[in-house]
Amino acid sequence: MRVGIPHCGHAYIIAEALVQKLGNGESELIIPPPTSHRTLDLGVKYSPVEACLPFKLTLGNLIEACELGADTLIHARGTGVCRLGYYVKEQEQIIRDLGYDAHFLTLDVSQHRFTSIMHLVKNLTNDAPWPKIISALRFALEKLFALDKMEKVVHKVRAVELEKGRANQIYREAVKAIGEATTVRGVKNATKEYIKKLDQMPRDPTADPVKVSIVGEVFVVLDPFANMDIEMELGKLGVEVERTMSLSRWVKYRLFLNYLGVNEWKDVHEAAMPYLRRNVGGDGWESVGEKVVYARNGYDGVVHLAPFTCMPEIVAQNIMPSTKEDIPVLTVLYDEQMARPGMITRLEAFVDLLKFRRKRRRR
């Protein structure tokens, strides 16, 4: 069995780390090449025209995995109102029409929880013993948490660095070092080392960065190819970026703490209540709530990301302007037509507006 997976940000690192620890057994993991313009072209070519960007990108990934010989494809499935529930049905058909003999294993992100994911791992690793699986999983999660931690730090440093581009360079080195680490201790040491490096970087003492939070649909928020490195581009403009959503947070709550009745979005949902009283699927409810929360916490602005025609985010987009908590929101919609310079121009204008507002407020 040759197992292919789609990409979403650095999610592949979990699969890679598991294989690193458990070996391949009878099944072999095929991680398709990083999402590229070729991936996008393939996805666009074979998808329904009006499908959303995450559909097209993941389809491209899966086709590239099939080209490398994958015969089993893992994909997320959600229940509820968003198109994600339909991805597998449609992509299976497209891949079959292309002449690949591959079948899908679906991972239900809203129902399948910890145990079923563990069983999936056990099956794919040819029945490895449980203790080995658990220690491998711990290793994989360690890497994931380390990467998200690095990201959080670099979001802050980029805005105030003296030598532009240095933070990115260190971040890239850190990702490489964490990826290559072979033990939990190795991961920890690498993280510590690179965070120290970032902390010690020379900073502009006069910098007074505006603070912006990123909210929106989970895939485009987490995947740098899909959102055209928006966090990095904002950093270049001297903006400190904050985002609540991350893969490690998702894993932490969805796989573990939600079982214990902890709802990580409770505050956010409560904040959204006066404006949106119910879950509209996807991340729409959270987007509205986060806008309110960040406005209360004194942020300067919110950048709201969504794939073009995303239903839950359109609901959020319609509601956001009317909240009492007033804070500028820039909605950026992504599809295959979008170009980076266009996005940057809009970001520059938005950041100018935020700076102006801040100056006026302080006067």
Place this chain on the structure above:
Amino acid sequence: MVRVGIPRALSYYQYYPGWKAFFEALGAETVVSPPTNKDIFTAGNSRAVAETCLPVKIFFGHVISLADKCDYMFIPALRSLGQKAYYCSKFIGLPDMTRALVPECPTILDPEMDLNKGRRSLYHVIYSLGSHFSSDKSRFKKALEQAEKAHLAYRKEMSDRGITPVQVLDKIHQVEGKSYLEPDMSTGLSIAVIGHQYVIYDDYVNHRLISRLQAMGVRIFTPEMAEQEALDNAMTELGGTPHWSFEADIIGAGEHYLEAKVDGIISVAVFGCGPDSMLIEMVRHRASEFRTPFLHLSLDEHTSEGGLLTRLEAFLDMVRRRRRLCA
């Protein structure tokens, strides 16, 4: 008498007779907005963000036109009306979006309909809805029964007589003097028109597609003209359990009419419709397997009547020629 406003948009086409029966049993009167016109469209279009789909923009227009004519606005948050099958996000967020975009709207009645939570929770929702009108709880259950009866009768009338919802609804609204073309049963082409009711039957959105087709001598079949059970069966055979509530109306109807050997299929959708972007593709795929001609019309606020007409004529010419060659 208390007046409840019901916008003539979205789920109106599917559920109006049931809602009317419900509110009348509680001693209220229902007020419906006029058929979509330019003013309604412009008003709605100016409020919603550009990416919103056309029918939802039009919905806001209908709410605006009703705002000063009623005491309550009835905008249910439809989540699920079938086993694990859901409505689109925009239906669920409709009352909250209206609150944000149409501040002049009177009190919104927004019961959340989710049949997955069971009958009990439905009664709970109905009780809190009914308490706006009456303190006598025994009337609620009766009103609900009346509503169900009216809905089933409505559904049956359409499938038995092979007529469109608009024809039945016009009768309810006592519209007189409007003539409907009797379809030519003998010679005409048979074309299935697949899509959401609020697209197929809103003449402003689709530029009078149905009556145009009928005037061209086509016998049309729409999802409502088949029995619900037939649609459900056709869908289950094809794709297993549905994910969206209206899947039966698209995939089920497509499959049902393909098996009934219609001469062609026209699918009508609005640009930016999330579910349709996936579902129509399935119908298209099946149509190519059946080797049945298939035309997809994607409509938005810029669709020109002339362009639409040209495409319809070309499609029908092709279907006619094909039938002659095959005969």
